[in-house]
Amino acid sequence: MxxxxxxxxxxxxxxxxxxxxxxxxxxxxxxxxxxxxxxxxxxxxxxxxxxxxxxxxxxxxxxxxxxxxxxxxxxxxxxxxxxxxxxxxxxxxxxxKAKHWKRINQLLDYFVEALGEPVRAKLVEKLSAWQGWSDFTAEQFIAVVKWLRTHDASEYYIRELPIYGVDTKWIEAHRGVVSAVVENMEFREKPDLVEMRSLDQRLLLHGLSHLRCRLSEIGDLPGQRVVLVENHVTFLALPPMSGTIAIYGAGLHAHSIVGRMPQLKEKQVMYWGDIDTHGFYILELVRRHLPNATSILMDVDTARLHEALAVAEPLPSRFQPELLTPGELQTLAYIRERSAVGSLRIEQERIVFDRVVDAFENQV
Structure with missing residues (x-):
């Protein structure tokens, strides 16, 4: 029964x-x-x-x-x-679910009335994106769609659209549902920039010791060695090192940088990231472009020495390493085994600076 x-x-x-x-x-x-x-x-x-x-x-x-x-x-x-x-x-x-059913029908009817019947099927497919919207967010959506239908979006960066009542990050947050009802939605592309500095006062980059420029404008790099660094403050604090240029990798952006800098294949490339699963994942991605890249300060001795300064990594990566060395695999296993939540994280900024200086001096 x-x-x-x-x-x-x-x-x-x-x-x-x-x-x-x-x-x-x-x-x-x-x-x-x-x-x-x-x-x-x-x-x-x-x-x-x-x-x-x-x-x-x-x-x-x-x-x-x-x-x-x-x-x-x-x-x-x-x-x-x-x-x-x-x-x-x-x-x-x-x-x-009576309240939910009534609400999504009201919103869908509102969108169709404002934007035309053809949007119905497209919005039904994107239901999960808009079903929880307030009336105000629905009005913003309609305003954005109407503006995009009457302007050439390719003349604007995505965060500079002059739409009343819509903040600069709105479209990025809702791009999926907007693109479902606006065909050929292409914005002006943000330049892909890279930041570099010379660790050797004798080497200059386009006449400068520190610059940020488009990847396409870099040209040849002086010196024989490049160190790619995950975090910005660490990049800025790097000690002097003969014949070396430092590149700020900006986390996962490092993968894109090395993939678009063929001149790195002629250099001795070192990668320094956080001692955590994502740091090793980025190293893995870098090696897909530069198989001979080496790591620095990501060894198990450094991890042991700084374990007291470690924190739990919030969302550890579960990637399966294929390009890490035995020593790097040992470090990765160490930080995973020593954590009850998946992995430890020892940030670059936590490494004792004397050890950093010694490690770089040993590379000369």
Whole structure:
């Protein structure tokens, strides 16, 4: 015998799996049989369970189909036999999603009225992106779409669009749903810049010891050695080193930098990142372009020496290393084994600076 709670759970699953299709007008009713008691079942405990079941259904607001049935010597009862969810509204009500169903229909109708019927199907596909929007966010969306339909977005950077009431990061945060209804949405590309500094006062970069420029403008690099550094403050604090240019890798951006600097293949390249899973993952990515790149200050002795300064890495990478050396694998295993949450993180800034100076001096 199915209870009202059983039906509500089944309706919730029905709603979760199908409500997106219902927005497009596709709905197939669902019939849920209640498995009412037979006369023999009712006799087992003199009808106590059956009467309790009937009373439970009498208190429920779920729409039922009933039949008169004789339950042995207990008599004839009007017994609930099935629930038919014959409309989206009914299914949503039984599933406890009536408010959600009403809201997403209101929003979708609002978008269609403002932007035209063709957006309906596209927005249904992106339901998860907008179903929780407030009225204000919905108005921002409409304003953005209307502006993009009447302007050439390629003349603007994505954060400089002059749309009233829309902050500079709005489109980046909602780009997926906006691009679903705006064709050929292309913005002016932000220049891909790289920051470099010379660790050798005898070497200059375009006449400067420290510069930031487009990757395409770099040209040849002086010196025989390059050190790629994950964090900016560490990059700025690097000690002098003969014949060496330092490049700020900016975390995962290092992968893009080395992939677009073929001149690095002619250099001795070192990578220095945080001693954590992401630091080793970035090293792995760098080696895909520069197989001979070496790591510095990412060894297990450095990890042991600075373990007291480690913190838990919030979201450790689960990458499977293929290009790390045995020593690097040992360090990676060490920081994973020493943490109850996945991995330790020893940031570059935590490394004792005397050790940094010694490590770089040993490279000369």
């Amino acid at each position: 199915k209870t009202p709670r059983d039906v509500e759970k089944r309706a919730a699953t029905f709603y979760s799996r199908n409500h997106r299709a219902w927005l497009s007008g596709t709905f197939a009713p669902l019939t849920i049989g209640l498995q009412p008691p037979s006369g023999r079942t009712a006799e087992l405990d003199d009808g106590k369970a059956t009467k309790a079941w009937l009373q439970e259904w009498s208190r429920s607001a779920i729409p039922l189909q009933r039949q008169h049935r004789k339950l042995s010597y207990l008599g004839v009862y009007e017994v609930p036999v099935r629930v038919v969810l014959d409309q989206p509204e009914t299914a949503a009500e039984v599933a406890g």
